[in-house]
Amino acid sequence: MKKQILISLLIFITAFGWGQTNSIDHLKQEMEEVIEGKSATVAVSMQGMEAKENLSINGNLRLPMQSVFKLHLAAAVLHEIDKGNLGINDSIKLAPELILEYKNLWSPLRKKYPKGGKVSIEELLKYNVAWSDNVACDVLLDLISGPKAVQNYIHGLGVKDIAIIDKEIVLQSDWSRQYLNWSTTNASNSLLQILYENKDILSASSHQFLMTTLKETSTGKGKIRGQLPKDAIVAHKTGFSGKNKDGITGATNDIGIVFLPEGGYFYISIFISDSKEDEATNQKIMADITKLAWNYFQTKK
DSSP: OHHHHHHHHHHHIIIIIIHHHTSHHHHHHHHHHHHTTOSSEEEEEEEOSSTTSEEEESTTOOEEOGGGHHHHHHHHHHHHHHTTSSOTTOEEEEOHHHHHHTTTSOOHHHHHOTTOEEEEHHHHHHHHHHSOOHHHHHHHHHHTTSHHHHHHHHHHTTOOSEEOOOOHHHHTTOGGGGGGSEEOHHHHHHHHHHHHHOSSSSOHHHHHHHHHHHHTOOSOTTSTTTTSOTTOEEEEEEEEOOBOTTSOEEEEEEEEEEEOTTSOEEEEEEEEEEEOSOHHHHHHHHHHHHHHHHHHHHHHO
């Protein structure tokens, strides 16, 4: 009789106890505990390979993207290349006046070409995505008729909860303008999924180029990949506003595809807005949340 009760108890624990601690609802609760008490607005969207592996915390909030939109731009430029309107090897002139105009903005490209020069669209795309370069971003925007063209392209893919209004030179000139280039984390995840699954969106070569470049992202190493194994593969794009005079961070963001060691992947988008926390805390929030997702998918296999 005692043996039968013990077996029944073990069955109950297995069916209900472990199942609860390895459920999407429990994962969401753990993520909410990471956010709890933080002086910031935090939005999280996560999607696994199965439709039910989905969670959202403030996923419909419209929050500033900052440089996350450079992924959207890259996709739009590659679309123009696929249509034959641009060539990836086309040479673009960087005028010395342009380089000077961007002297106060983040631009590894400017450091490489301090007096201007000629650069290919391929190089511009790599700097735009992997290095989050502001000169590369705005040059590419000019090639495809500006931010509105990127917004229209993304809306055409079915991702509507997004606005792309300004170039970087304008975006960075006025703190309040960053809020005009907004997205929800749910929309960011949708775009990641559309681009990765690539159902008649980009050519095979453009798709491979985009994914490879995203995996080479050098910014935000402490964000979504901060607590993952060093050899983890992450295709991601970051964004960051810096702090204003009141010590508030308008946006520190990261969206990406996290690839699991034995196959599989999950999409995750995390936006932190109007944060009074220091940047180390902001990044730890992202790293903690992503590690929880990583552990969940590793445990459930």
